[in-house]
Amino acid sequence: MTFPNEYLGMPVKIDELDHENRTFFNYCAQHDLHLQRCNDCDLLRYPATTACPFCACPNATWIPVEGKGVIYSYGEVHHAIQGAFRKHVPYLLLLVELDTQKGRPGPFDGLRLTANLVSSDGELATPELIQQVGIGSRLRIIYKDVTEQVSIPLFTLDEQAEQPENPWRYPIE
């Protein structure tokens, strides 16, 4: 298999010293979502870190996590800043809250992943697809392969899930 070694024209290179991110994206390259679980307080965290954001413990174990959740919030970019995204507007800036660990450690906390909305084959969503989703829409993770060690995690509509009838959208189209 050959790899593009870039994503949307942007070269991808994770520093060799950045062990945490290298591990996270290595799992992504296997199309597996793994997050660190703290060896002391058992809480999962995102993104990868060198210590636990909840108890400062340095030791963690990578465990598989189901890549399913809901749109917690979003923005819809019409004016792209980066050249790589200019031909893809509008695109969605998602904050996806995973079902795993929802409401923990505090009632309003959760594992919230940044991502873009994409089609089921990993292409940035069309305007028609964008109009189908809003806060509450159920999504599943998919991956776009970049190198042998790195795939980009993205989210697409979860076809198996029951979708809210009217996901909340910004009131002016």
Place this chain on the structure above:
Amino acid sequence: MTQKTDIEATSNKFLRGKYAIAGIGETGYVRGSGRTTKALGTEAVRKAMQDAGLNPGDIDGMLSYSFNDSTFTPNIAGELGIRPNFYMDVYGGGSSIEALIGIAMGVIEAGMCNTVAIFRAMNGYSQVRIGGTGDRGAVRPLNGDSLFSRGYGLMSAGQMFCQSFMRHMYDYGTTPEQVASVKAIHSEHASNNPKAYYQKRVSVDDVLNSRMIVKPLHLLDCCVETDNGTALIVTSIDRARDCKHRPAVIQSVVGRCCKPRPDMHYQSGPISTVAGHYAKDILWPNAGVGPEDIDVTGSYDAFTFTSLMQLEDYGFCKKGEGGAYVSDGTIRLGGKRPNNTSGGHLCEGYTHGINMVIENVRQLRGDVDDSCPVGPDGHRLHSFDYQEGGCRQVRDVELTANLGWGTPGLGSAMVMAKG
């Protein structure tokens, strides 16, 4: 991890009333200054010294903030003949100025110097545009941390904050019209400010009809980018009383107060709550007053939403009622508690917060630089008629609050009193 609820204020509340802003200086707010940031910073500090009636030999401390888009202190001090006993140039934009004022008080209190000039000099339009984050069109490799941001086209301030803004609408039913009224009202204020870059009044419809940048932000929900130098001088209340103008007395200051997870604020708590939720518990007890006592606010308006969410989290209205608060006339000149009477970042110019402090110093002096005629004593004869092109001085200002914004998870604040 448990968060302390009874926050022990880090600044000694007995510094309340012991320090003041004694001088303020600004260049014009323009696009295309045609000058270096060194020239802008030098002019601003010189004007602040003149405003205070101080000489270069009276300034022995300096502070500045920048995003590596400015000139450092030694070059400004050198041009003006200032010999600092203390200086520091810090990295950062919004939320820096109130924090630096607190640091100035601290270093004077520590005996390190006596009088501190703080400046921000930037060609924010013609050189480094913050909205473009210095990367317009450029392709940099995606590394580990930027795969979570730039890899998703998530980079500018608007792109980083939009999810918090959208969630506020979802959580509380805040409407686009309510939000847009922040710009409409600040533009009314700017129409009475001869220095403002945008002096034309705009309506709520104008905001909603402007092109979408990143939903929920239209073009006119976003602040202007300008070139300018700005400065102010902090010193003890006793020294300030010997200066030219009535001092603006610092009652309380909060510097770079964070939500949990300052790296990624959206991982923690409701994202429709901002750092002001934490900062208020330092600001009000230290000031000895509450939001109901404040006459004029300067709530940072990088975006329409930022003014709204901060006013709400600092307690100027009930949580969730920010939309009503900013659209019911309260924050308008002539209203109960005007916000950003200069037009702020949305209209006057972009300085990462310092011009909103300068405006409140002028309000406390009772000598805002609008178009009212200057009387024989050198002070303006204010009409308190707020129609277009008229007055922007608020009557009988005793207390002001500045609410600085860095991100939804980062804020600073300050209360000042009439001297």
